[in-house]
Amino acid sequence: MELITNFLSGSVQIEAYLGLSLIMFFAGIYGFLSRKSLLMILISIELMLNAADINFVVFNRYLYPGHLEGFYFTLFTIAIAACETAVAIAIIINIYRNLNSVEVGNLDEMKE
Amino acid sequence: MAEQIIFYILAAIIAVFSILAVTSKRIIRSATYLLFVLLATAGLYLLLGYNYLFAVQVAVYAGGVMVLFIFAILLTNRPGADVKSELAVRRVVAGITALAGVAFCAHIIYYNVNKVMVTVAQSELTPQQIGHTMLGTDKYQYLMPFEAISILLLACIIGAIMIARKR
């Protein structure tokens, strides 16, 4: 019990945040690599972006509390992520219309 | 003490649901899990004292982006169609790659990050401060990126419409 309270005393260590974002990021990577659906890939990308966001914010808060670079970076990333999602989903829907599928394996037409 | 507890709860939510989100077979469930992850992330921002970011995260991500996702899923998934599960090999390889990445980054974090125990005053970030910083052109002020983003957004809107419109 004491061990637990000791562990929980003070504020959260930076490693904990980093570890958390690490898990999130590689979960994204796993999804990106393993799933075939374009939507799933998009979801994985969102996960990775979020993980990166968390890192920015955490570094900003813990290492340079007086500045706002990380904060803004995250803010802009969120905005860009929103744009990206919008465009990506538009493309996906278009692909679905043309190919009747959203599987990434079918999308090598451009290579020829 | 409370901060710690809240953090670990949020951490647990994020870890579990992000893994579930990428492994779930049903895509609609994945999206839901993603929503949870995003909300928990917003909670982390709050915990770190960035209230504005929390608001943005909830509004843009959990609100806007997720709605897009749900729509897209509903548009592209024929109801009742069987969800093909990916090849085991593919999953294993991806998993191994991901785990290798985790191990590598964990190694870096463990050995290279100083064990900083900074206790940061939980100073509130006022909207005025944010506004000044965002709309100024001095050092550490971000008008230019802000404008760039706004142009990007505009481009995205046009682009998305152009791509998605029916011919």
Add this chain to the structure above:
Amino acid sequence: MQYTLLILVLPLLSFIVLGLVDSKWSPKVAGTIGTLVLGIITALSYLTAWEYFSMHQVAGVYEKVIPYNIEWLRFTEFLHINLGILLDPISVMMLVVITTVSFMVNIYSLGYMVNEKGFERYYAFLSLFTFSMLGLVVATNIFQMYIFWELVGVSSYLLIGFYYTKPSAVAAAKKAFIVTRFADLGFLIGILVLSFYSKTFDFGILTSGNPSVFASTVGVSFMGVSVMSWALGLIFIGGAGKSAMFPLQIWLPDAMEGPTPVSALIHAATMVVAGVYLVARLFPLYIVYAPDVLHGIAYVGAFTSLFAAVIAVVQTDIKRVLAFSTISQIGFMMVGLGVSGNGGHEGLGYMASMFHLFTHAMFKALLFLGAGSVIHAVHSNEMNHMGGLRKYMPITNWTFLIACLAIAGIPPFSGFFSKDEILSACYEFSPYMGVTMTIIAGLTAFYMFRLYFNIFWGKEHKHEHTPHESGFAMALPLVFLATVTVFAGFIPFGHFVTSDRANYNIELDTVVASISVLVAACSIALATILYRKESAVPKKLATTFSGLHSAASHRFYIDEVYLFITKKIIFNNISKPLAWFDRHVIDASMNGMAGTTQWFSLKIKSFQSGQVQQYAYVFLLGTLAIALMVIFI
């Protein structure tokens, strides 16, 4: 003697004019122009000869006159081709021979060729030939000679191939050109060697007898043979090609595909003796620097002469008989040069050879023109289609007989004198040579009278229409040449042309003369017995010696050997494989390079699969690798 330039320029102009107007003028006009020009230059040549021989003798020696000598192309400091005119006894003699025969042929052709298509072309080519041949003989330097040598070859090609729709004529023209061209390669290399060491092309310097000219050749040899022997030997190859010496004689019989007047002009009287002329021109070099080559020339000449005479005995095409007889007679000239020494009585062979060249040109042209007259009458070249023509063609008959007597060496016709001098020179060289040449002279008499009797005597052949004597234009040259043949022997030739350009009095060697006349008379008698009336003896003889007979009538298979070399070896075994090699090895290796590149790009194309996740893997692994490197190394 500035006017000599006209002798060259007029035929050239005539060629250009006739060649350019093509068939816009009527044939008569073209023929007249050509003949007129020839007439003018013949007159000019006689004038030149008269003026030269009467006025340019200094201390008993004819001097060399060079009215023109213009630098045309400069190679190096010393070597430059000049174009000019060199008059000395042999070139003046050749001028006379060429213009006379050419003029006669031009007149003759007015009658002979009148119905042929391309009459203007014919006269244009004749003019070109005359120009080239004249240019050849008056050359001041060896390279000018080579230039005109080539031009002569081309005009010969054009004239042999005059009937260009006839495949055999085309083939003959091609053969003639290529064989002589091959020989010219020797000539060219010979010139290169000679000029490299002597630093000059000029005949005047080359034949001046000044040893310093060839000082740099002393002790220089290649493969054990001195460099001068190489040079002169190679030059002789060129001469042998033009003069149809063994083994380069194969083109001349085929060249008879050309119009008969052309055969008379080019392939009997003038062009084919160019080789003899070349050797005569460089005689001072041969005698001093390469006597061994000179002896080689004698042996080649003797062998060719014998060889051709044997073949001539069994040929049935009258023009072929004459062609082989020409080869044989040129052999005589070569022998004459080959056995000759230098100066005075020593140079008897040289003088005799030139004399024979002169007389031979006349009577051989006469023979050919006579044959042409016969062919014109019976429309065939084959002896079997003739016979008994003496009734129908008296002029041709008599002139042909005179020519036959001349070539057989019966006095007082011109051939007797010149041939006899050659025989004397041969006996002086070595008895064997003398005996051989006498036998050949006998053979000559035999086959000529075989020819004569087969044409004009013997059984009459049925003709579609009665043969008749040809018109005035054709008869005139025959009569003129016959007259020359009768009297030319009495020209004191030794006063004009000798090896040292000094006077020399010809003395008949009565022993040699009587032997040769005896042999000739016997041969004629034999021919008379065998061929005057139809008899079975020749056929019997042919079957008895069937091997020899068929070999001789196939010209000893030399043509087949050539055909084998060109067709089988060069065309099929060199050219064909080379062409294959080019397509399938060289080109294929180039294509292979392209193919390999393409193959490689196909292989690496799969990296660019379009699969995003594959890219992601590569990207991730790359990032990991770099990060690992950064951290751990």
Add this chain to the structure above:
Amino acid sequence: MNFLSLFVLIPALMMMGLFLSNSRKQLLFFMTAGASLLMIFSTVLTYMYFTERAAGNAATMLFTADTVWYSAFNIHYSVGVDGISVAMLILTSIIVFTGVFASWKIDPLPKEFFLWFCLLSSGVYGFFISTDLFTMFMYYEIALIPMYLLIGIWGTGKKEYAAMKLTLMLMGGSALLLVGILGIYYASGATTMNILEIAKLHIPIEMQYYFFPLTFTGFGVLGAMFPFHTWSPDGHASAPTAVSMLHAGVLMKLGGYGCFRVAMYLMPQAAHELAWIFLILTGISVVYGAFSAIHQTDLKYINAYSSVSHCGLVLFAILMMNETSATGAILQMLSHGLTTALFFALIGMIYGRTHTRLITEMGGLMKVLPFLGVCFVIAGLGSLGLPSLSGFVAEMTIFVGSFQHTDLFHRVLTVLACSSIVITAVYILRMVGKFLLGKIQDPHHEHLTDATWFERISVVTLIFFMFALGSAPFWITNMIHESVLPVIGQLVK
């Protein structure tokens, strides 16, 4: 404004004019013909001015001009002509002129054809007048690229393949060349790319060993040096008439010119040391091309292989490295340019009538096409080196020059090269005999019409210059001879 720049400007302006004009064929034709006539006049002016001013001193460059173009790499637009360039300019303008007349019937897209044709000629002119390595290289490339389109679009037969092959092989050559040129520039430590300036400097011998073979081979590919000649038969066979003419007549000369002006001039020591390798290769070219030609049946292939043989002789003569053989090489360039252009023009005209180029399918054409036939025979005789036509002068100069070497190696090679004149006679006469003489084989050929007036202009112009060069060579030989002296001087040193 430098006078020489006209040579590049006129075609360029012409291109603009063509671009703006409508596409009536006759208008286009006369515009281009007018421009090419203008070029001939400029050339004649250059020649006259040159001979007048040079007056025994043709060695120096005339009309030199130098403008900085890209200072970072010291690239200047520098031009100038000496006797060799003037000779080449004369050749180019003649062939461009006759080439235009040979393409009266070009179809389809006449406008585009003449446009690319002008660009091509502009590149060739530019190459011959520039004295800057990089400018030279640039013009070289300008001359190459239009070739691809000209063959690929207006060609016959396997035109895409041929165009691709030709362009790729020549590009491969120019890649070597670029390395060579940059190597020369950096190794010499020059502060300019001007050839005349670099020639004054000394390039270290080790560097020369690297860059001489590269440069020589690079230019050699264009000069159809064995074994890099295979683009020539395919490319020429497929190209339209005018392009074949210009390519074989002028473009192949860029190779010889470049070898002489760049490779030999700037790297004399390596040239001395390595000449034997290239001598063997070019010696092979000479004989090999001739032998290969014997077996061909396509007229254009015969002529292409004959070009390999004759262009081989150009490089061969250059490598013999004395003033006589070098003069001969330039003369051979001129002579081969004229002869082969005439050949290709005639082949194109005959092909336009008979629609076949196989000599086995033709025969007796002399009867129906007397003018073309006679001209073909003249071309053939020129090619086999008949005196009074250009080939003789060139070949004899080469052989006499080559024979000035005293060692066995050079002599044997010279004799070997001499033997090519016999083989040339064989294939020329075979060709003439098979398709011009004899009986008409194909009854369709009995009603062919002879050359039209513009074809006659083209052919007669070429024949005239062949005679001019062959009968009275002195108007150009002295000029060339004096101009090769600086290069030979560099080599002998």
